[in-house]
Amino acid sequence: MRTWIIGLLVATLTAASATPAAAQQGVTDTEIVLGCSNSFSGPLAFTGEQATRFGVDLYFRTLNDAGGLNGRKVRTVYYDDAYKPQDAAANTKKLVEQDKIFAVIAPQGTPPVVATLDYLEENKVPLLFPFQGSPITRGKKYVFSGMTLYDRQSRMMIDYLVGERKYKTFAALYQDDEYGKAFLTAFEKDLARHRLKLAAAEPVKRGATDVSAQIAKLQAAKPEVTFLVLVPAPGAQALKERQKIGWTDTVMVSAGPLTDERYLSLAADAAEGVEGLSLWPDPATSDLPGVRQYREAMKRHFPKNEPNRYSLSGYFAAMLFSEGAKRAGKNLTRESLVTGLESVKDWDSGILPPITIGPDHETQKQGFWVKVEKMRFKTLTDWLKSE
Numbered sequence: 001m002r003t004w005i006i007g008l009l010v011a012t013l014t015a016a017s018a019t020p021a022a023a024q025q026g027v028t029d030t031e032i033v034l035g036c037s038n039s040f041s042g043p044l045a046f047t048g049e050q051a052t053r054f055g056v057d058l059y060f061r062t063l064n065d066a067g068g069l070n071g072r073k074v075r076t077v078y079y080d081d082a083y084k085p086q087d088a089a090a091n092t093k094k095l096v097e098q099d100k101i102f103a104v105i106a107p108q109g110t111p112p113v114v115a116t117l118d119y120l121e122e123n124k125v126p127l128l129f130p131f132q133g134s135p136i137t138r139g140k141k142y143v144f145s146g147m148t149l150y151d152r153q154s155r156m157m158i159d160y161l162v163g164e165r166k167y168k169t170f171a172a173l174y175q176d177d178e179y180g181k182a183f184l185t186a187f188e189k190d191l192a193r194h195r196l197k198l199a200a201a202e203p204v205k206r207g208a209t210d211v212s213a214q215i216a217k218l219q220a221a222k223p224e225v226t227f228l229v230l231v232p233a234p235g236a237q238a239l240k241e242r243q244k245i246g247w248t249d250t251v252m253v254s255a256g257p258l259t260d261e262r263y264l265s266l267a268a269d270a271a272e273g274v275e276g277l278s279l280w281p282d283p284a285t286s287d288l289p290g291v292r293q294y295r296e297a298m299k300r301h302f303p304k305n306e307p308n309r310y311s312l313s314g315y316f317a318a319m320l321f322s323e324g325a326k327r328a329g330k331n332l333t334r335e336s337l338v339t340g341l342e343s344v345k346d347w348d349s350g351i352l353p354p355i356t357i358g359p360d361h362e363t364q365k366q367g368f369w370v371k372v373e374k375m376r377f378k379t380l381t382d383w384l385k386s387e
Contacts, residue, residue: 024333026102032069032325032332034128035077035099036107037091037116042082043207043231047257047310048108051131052078054298054305055314056106059322062297069325070332074318077101081112083206083231088112089119096125103128103334106146106317110134110179111206117143126334129317129363131310133256134182139360142334144341146317148279148364152386153255154186156367157277160384161225161253162194169199171223171250173214173238175230176203183229183255199223204234215241222249229255236266243270251275260309264375271375277367277384278377280316281351283307290319290350316351320363323347353383 026033034056039048060074068074077099081087088107095101096119103126107113110132120127121142129146130137133153137143148156161167172187174180184201191197200221202214211234218226219242228235235258242252254276257263261284264271281291284307294315295307305311320341325332327340341361346354355363365386370377 024102025100027072027332030072032072032074033077033099033101034074034103034105034321035079035095035101036104037079037081037088037095037112038106038108039083039112040078040080042084043233044083044108044257046262047131047232047260048080050305050308050310051106051108051314051317052076054302055311055316056318057314058294058297058301058311059315059318061301063318063322069322070330072332074322076105083109083112085111085115089115092116093119096120096123101125102332103321103337105129105321106131106314108132110182111177113137114178124334126337128321131257131313132179134178135186136178136182138362141361142338144320144357144361145363146313148367148386149362150182150256151186151189152362152365153277153279153367154183154190155386156384157227157253157255158187158190158194160369160381162191162196167224167251168196169222169224170196170227171200171202171218171221171225172198172227172229173202173204173211173218174227175206175234177206179256180204180229183227187227204230209234209237211238212241214238215245215247219245219247219250224250225253226250227253227255228258231257232263232266235263236270239267239270239274253277257310259370259377261376262308262310264372264377271372274372275380276370276377278309278370278379279364279367280309280312282377282379283309283312288350290316293350312351316349319349319351320344320355 064073079091105128108131113130113132127143133147133150135149135151174184252274259276259278324341328336344357348354366383368383369381
């Protein structure tokens with residue numbers, strides 16, 4: 001009996017020692033599950049759908065067809081928040097706690113993204129490459145930015161317009177929330193470096209479309225440059241109102257999501273001459289190898305969908321995740337992914353200039369100047385730097 005009991009104990013201990021450590025949520029031997037809350041209705045419905053279903057999923061579809069990541073296929077789960085912060089927070093919690101995702105990838109919009117930050121950090125869930133630029137995301141362990149942050153964009157814009165173009169008077173029409181205020185704060189700081197101030201700044205409530213009163217007040221301030229820090233629909237309305245009243249003696253400068261041709265189609269000929277800082281090469285005409293591959297994949301999988309900067313940004317986000325996951329190796333965990341992404345040095349995507357991810361977890365720190373000519377953004381400068 002004693003021998004039998006000893007044998008049973010040995011067998012039990014051996015089996016226990018052979019049991020693997022708890023598996024990482026969202027990762028199995030055959031699958032990686034990612035997801036996000038995004039705008040599939042509301043003012044950013046087009047951009048949300050393009051960034052995810054025609055961008056992120058486009059890259060992963062190609063990747064999965066080629067065998068996936070270390071033998072794992074990538075699956076995505078999305079929920080609509082209609083650009084509402086409270087819905088984004090609820091959706092994100094559902095993704096983590098019910099859908100058991102591994103990480104959040106490519107959510108959109110400063111207010112919705114900011115609403116999820118604390119929850120994701122507390123639960124150590126990576127927030128990967130959000131399509132927003134609030135500096136509040138900088139330096140967080142589990143957050144990797146998805147675009148050049150607004151304060152860097154502002155620095156490049158102001159230094160170019162004041163330094164090279166010699167403009168002295170500026171105004172801003174901005175969305176009255178975290179998105180617009182982040183830009184406004186940065187503009188004020190960067191103008192102060194040149195001993196200048198904003199001549200006027202007019203807020204627009206999120207969801208508003210009538211901006212005629214604000215445009216009239218800005219015209220009265222007589223700025224040489226007027227920044228548009230809005231989402232596409234009210235941005236287009238601002239340009240139409242400006243055209244309607246014949247306000248021609250200011251340079252309209254687009255910020256944030258307003259440097260894509262889809263936005264121009266909303267404003268039609270009222271967009272002619274608008275300038276701005278673009279973060280992405282022209283998706284329809286660029287000869288960069290990564291952009292060509294993106295167009296080829298789009299033609300193969302979604303032939304009726306026109307290439308655009310929003311889907312290109314999502315495609316790049318999926319590409320960068322895949323690079324980090326490859327570096328993490330077969331044992332993919334949230335910690336090993338963070339380490340893998342932090343090891344990215346001078347990585348050439350074929351889409352953007354070589355990327356190095358430092359302790360601030362910023363993936364981009366540049367942009368280039370564009371101007372609207374015949375419904376396309378024409379490139380006016382090489383890549384500008386914010387440092």
